[in-house]
Amino acid sequence: MYTFKIIKLLDENKIKEVQRLLDSCKRPSDWVNGNDTFKGAEGTKSNVELYNPMALKKIREIVINACSKCEEYNNFTIPKSYTGCIVNKTSEGGYYNTHIDCAEVGDFSTTVFLSEKDSYEGGELSLFINGREENLKLNPGYCVVYPTGIPHRVKKVTSGDRYAFVFWVKCIIRDSTILDCYRELKSIKFDETPIEYQETMEEGLNDIKFKIDNTVNRLMRRFGEFAD
Ligand SMILES: [Fe+2]
Secondary structure, three states, X not given: OOOOEEEEOOOHHHHHHHHHHHHOOOOHHHEEEHHHHOOOOOOOEEOEEEOOHHXXXXXXXXXXXXXXXXXXXXXXXXXXXXXXXXEEEEOOOXXXXXXXXXXXXXXXXXXXXXXXXHHEEEOOEEEEEOOEXXXXXXXXXXXXXXXXXXXXXXXXXXXXXXXXXXXXXXXOOXXXXXXXXXXXHHOOOOOOOOOOOOOOHHHHHOOHHHHHHHHHHHHHHHHOOOOO
């Protein structure tokens, strides 16, 4: 069973900063044909990708910084490293046909929506997951993260411009069952009242939070792939 997650990643200020950077990239030379980075069949995609190195670097920094501070994102992906990234722009008539992302890019794919939803028509991200199609069109600053390797596409944009930031993450735990166990344990909520001094080791060992932390750590030591 595959799962995907929708997360609010960028606050209003950050999304405005990203949109300002995108607005500054008006020259044709700021963009390249999306097919330049695609190894599959010609015509699979019809879009452009941000080439301006300064703008791309700043946008990447904003998004990856937000990710590293987002507990929900980290508990879902357990990131070992962030790999490639692309800012793409899909204008009227543009699309990205059904495809899968290359295995080497990572374990999770993330699409961050950057445009106001009513500024373009069409352009839904469609994921084929667990035998059904999920069509997503999110507010700017929201992302969807899903397992790399599931079929997906971007439906044709019928008006306006759709901007998105796409990147990939390699996960420390690659076994999906162990990953589910990890997420389950990390999702347990505790009473946040600070604990008092424990008179004995025994008290500490029997503390429920300690037991769960200990189990999470043992899972990580046994199954975590920390080295690149
Ligand atoms: Fe893709």
